[in-house]
Amino acid sequence: MSLLVGAERVPARNQNNAIxxxxxxxxCRTQDFEAFGRLVDAYQNRVxxxxxxxxxxxxxxxxxxxxxxxKAYQGMAGFDGRASLRSWLFRIAYNLCVDRARKVSRQVKTLSYEPNEEGDEPMEFSDRSWDPSESLLxxxxxxxxxxAIASMSDKLRTVLLMHDKEEMGYDEIAQAMEIPVGTVKSRLFLARNHVKERIERYMQEGL
Amino acid sequence: MNNDLIKKLMEEQSLNMVEALELEQQLESGDHVRLSQAISHLPDGEVSLAWRSELNQKLQAMAPVETKKKFSLKWVYSSSAVAAAIAAFAFFAIKSNDTVEPPAPMVSQNEKVDVESYGVKSYEIDQLEINNNFHVPVKLAQSSDEFMSQY
Known part of the structure; x- marks a missing residue:
């Protein structure tokens, strides 16, 4: 029986809240209102x-x-448990975001990624003076x-947030977004490089 | 990573084995791992209690009939129990008042006067009856001689 530790991230969050x-x-499948309330408590801030x-x-x-x-409450009876509850919820969230974006005819910003003309290793950091984990505060x-996250395309942002923020696996993301695992990896690489580029630019300007 | 591979990634083309391996290595490189950790520490959102309350109302409105029935039955049972408790309390309160202090007979001032008047009246009647019982018949004299002869 697995524990829903994903609701509260380990180790940054308290494991005692694991359910x-x-x-x-x-x-929740029996439309238990109270149980569903606990589910909402566990995921509301992350979602x-x-x-x-x-x-x-x-x-x-x-x-x-x-x-x-x-949607989750309505569809809980049909939740087959093949995917984790977390990825199921984020899949619903992703689909609703896509729908909303379509409704307001949002212009999807495409990532402007220009490889370095000099060729190899365009994104490699030579300056390691910055360290995100140390500078986190x-x-x-x-x-x-x-x-940087806000300025990338929806496709890249979704993969980046699902993988790095929500700690979902490649398979889970592929399933949620209905794309191949290879595409998930490609997008993740591009998304991270986009953030790195922004941070690098900020650091250079600051020097 | 060379530009051709980056271009392939941007166009979401399929990769050969070598390219796939290179991508894998890049994703697990130090920079990427550090960046991933930094992103994982970005703060979550925080919803308000009002938001949560609104969501609860929406969910409750969609709750199946059975749940609503259960809820209403619970309400009926609990309210009946409360009513019964109140009735029982009231009953025992009245009961205890009866046994502890019996109510004193309420006699008004007028009633007292009536009772006294009744007593006087009945005394008078008794006296009258006594007088009647001890009545001595007197024969009236027909003439002065007869009158004088009685004495």
Whole structure:
């Protein structure tokens, strides 16, 4: 029986809040309102964080996050358990974000990625003076990362957030987005390089 | 990573074995791992209690009929139990009042006067009856001689 530790990330989050996923899902399938409330408690902030970064609009993100849980509640009886509860929820969230983006006819910004004319290793860092894990507390750097995430295409952003923020596996992401695993890896590489490029530019400007 | 491979990645073309391996290595390189860790530490969103309350209302509105029935039955049972408890309490409260202190007879001032008047009246009637019982018949004298002869 697996534990739903994904709801509260390890080790940054408290493992004591871990809940039994299988039992919870079984209860939720019977439309148990209270059990579903526990599920919402476990995931609401993470789902909201994901949707907010995807839509880049707080108000809209709040609405869509509610929609995610409403859809989940309606579809819980049909949840077969093949995917994890987490990836199922994020799949719903992703689909709703895509729908919302289509509705407002949002122009999907394409990633402007120009390889270095000099050829090889265009994204390699020579300067290792920055270290994201050490500089994590610096709000400025966080802001740069947030900006970089916001400025990439929806496709890249989704993969980056699902993998690096939500710690979903390649298979889970591929399943959620209905794309090949190889494409997930390609997008992840490009997304990270985009963020790295932004941070590098920021560091060079700061020197 | 060379530009051709990057171009392939951008166009989402399929990769050969060597390219796939190179991509894998890049994703597990130090820079990528550090960046991944930094991203994982970005803060989540935080929804408000009002938001949560609104969601609960929406979910409750969609709750199946059975749940609503259960809810309403629970409400009926609990309210009946409360009503029964109140009734029982009231009953025992009244009961205990009866045994502890019996109510004193309420006699008004007028009633007292009535009772006294009744007593006086009945005394008078008794006296009258006594007088009647001890009545001595008197024969009236027909003439002065007869009158004088009685004394």
């Amino acid at each position: 039994n996923e299988e039992a919870l899902v079984a209860q 909201y964080g994901f949707v907010r970064r995807m839509l880049r609009n707080d108000e809209e993100a709040l609405d869509v996050t509610q929609e995610v849980f409403i 610096a709000n400025e750097l966080q802001g740069i990362m947030e900006e």
